[in-house]
Amino acid sequence: MFELHPDLKRDGILIGEFPLCQVLLINDSNYPWFVLVPQRSGIRDTIDLSPNDYAQMWAESALFSAGIMAAFSGEKLNVAALGNMTPQLHIHHIVRYADDAAWPGPIWGKLPLKPYDPAGLTSVRERLENANIETLSLV
DSSP: OOOOOHHHHHHEEEEEEOSSEEEEEESOTTSOEEEEEESOTTOOSGGGSOHHHHHHHHHHHHHHHHHHHHHTTOSEEEEEOOOSSSOSOOEEEEEEOTTSTTTTSOSTTTSOOOOOOHHHHHHHHHHHHHHTOTTOEEO
């Protein structure tokens, strides 16, 4: 049975679901930062997915990537599946800008997490809703 890792529960806000992946907004308003988490138990790496789930995950990632780049007018998209600290497979999708605080380096450890306030969270939800990302059900 699928269960979200405690680190992802702590740092993420469930914002939507695709047929395979949950979509979490990382609670750090410094960046538009999301993770896709395939809803499969015991999966640590992309190679642990079945061939069908592997293809589905990357299809969902591509749809989501295009949607968030349009919704947030991004300059660059960082997509990564590291998992060194949190072993459950999760794929980061981070919209980047040349003037963000971490540019051009990675965002990890650059700034303290800045939680979303209610207005900021509403804004993210509205942007995703307006992006009309195919097969994404917002929650």
